[in-house]
Amino acid sequence: SGTVRRTWETEGLEWDVLVVGSAGRDIEKASTDFPDRVTVYPEENHLLARLGLTADSGWTLSAWLHPNDVETDVLRVEESRTRVLNESTDLGASWQQRFGGPDSGSIALGAEYFGRRGVDARETVTDVSPEGPGGTESLQTLDGGEEDQMGAYSAIEWNIGSASAVAGARATWQRQKNAGFSSSDDSAISGFLGLVAPLSEGFELAANVGTGLRFPTLSERFFSGTTGRGGVIGNPDLDSERSVSFDLGLRWYGERLFVTGSIFRNEIDDYIERIEIEDDLLTFVNLLSGTIEGVELLASYAFGSGISVEAGGHFIDGEADNGDVLADIPADRVDLSMQYVGERWSSRLRWEYRAEKTDIGSGEKETPSVHLLSA
Secondary structure (H helix, E strand, O other): OEEEEEEEEEOOEEEEEEEEEEEEEEEEOOOOOOOOEEEEEEEEEEEEEEEEEEEOOOEEEEEEEEEEEEEEEEEEOOOEEEEEEEEEEEEEEEEEEEEEEOOOEEEEEEEEEEEEEEEEEEEEEEEOOOOOOOOEEEEEEEEEEEEEEEEEEEEEEEEEOOEEEEEEEEEEEEEEEOOOOOOEEEEEEEEEEEEEEEOOOOEEEEEEEEEEEEOOOHHHHHOOEEEOOEEEEOOOOOOOEEEEEEEEEEEEEOOOEEEEEEEEEEEEEOOEEEEEEEOOEEEEEEOOEEEEEEEEEEEEEEEEOOEEEEEEEEEEEEEEOOOOEOOOOOOOEEEEEEEEEOOOOEEEEEEEEEOOEOOOOOOOOOEOOEEEEEO
């Protein structure tokens, strides 16, 4: 991989050009299915180019382009060998204008675009069983797939005495299509409201409420084939996820010590769940609803002379309305780290304990507890 970046200024404008390229060859994948199933990525290529502009008058503009492709090779020993080539060109742009300042409050207006073009998935399956008929079968499930997503938003921040508040709203529209299917259009409006209020003795209260959405991806709707995680069948009838989230936090600022804790709850309708319909075969469905809730904790202490310690953790639970466990809920964890930041160098030592994960969703695997150490 490599990165090239240049920033410079002209009258009233700051320019930022970034180019990032990467190429991977024969990347092997660790898997609990080994050695019965061996997954290798023979080739993976990315090129990301981005142009950014920032004006003294308060607006920012960026545009980017990302052609990419990845090849997946899945060998089921004495059964079949599958090669899948995925490729697409992704692109996007965003603009934002900000008015006001920290004392009088500020307003931000913005617009965003995200697109995908030439999204293809071509699969070749070869029979390698000792007594099989042999031969090769080819199919293409993503064929010239396209996606367009446009959004417009506004946010305002203002002071109420010693407290500060923020509110915003966003309108989003998405269109997807793939050969052999009717195009799919989705739209949604979301918003949020937040408040930070100082209390006595160094305490501060933070509260937020917001609505959210997640559109199904092109792959969730239209891709049917082989992945490194097994077979997948897309569901073109998926609806968008909608959610309402709440969080409440309490912070305390001391001379050297900072402590914060928060509780959160996310109520989701039409949750897009990946389920296992048979051994080694997954698909996506909309659950009626689900709830994700938990606690986050963080504390840090500065000893001075650039030395500090930090401890934290999270505890999260996710449950569908029928009592089943939601997929993709991370395991509970706690962590402890120490760092030193000097004038010319810095160092960091971090330990994390990740608890075992046995309450799993459909298609997931149990994971044991583990200690992670990084330096």
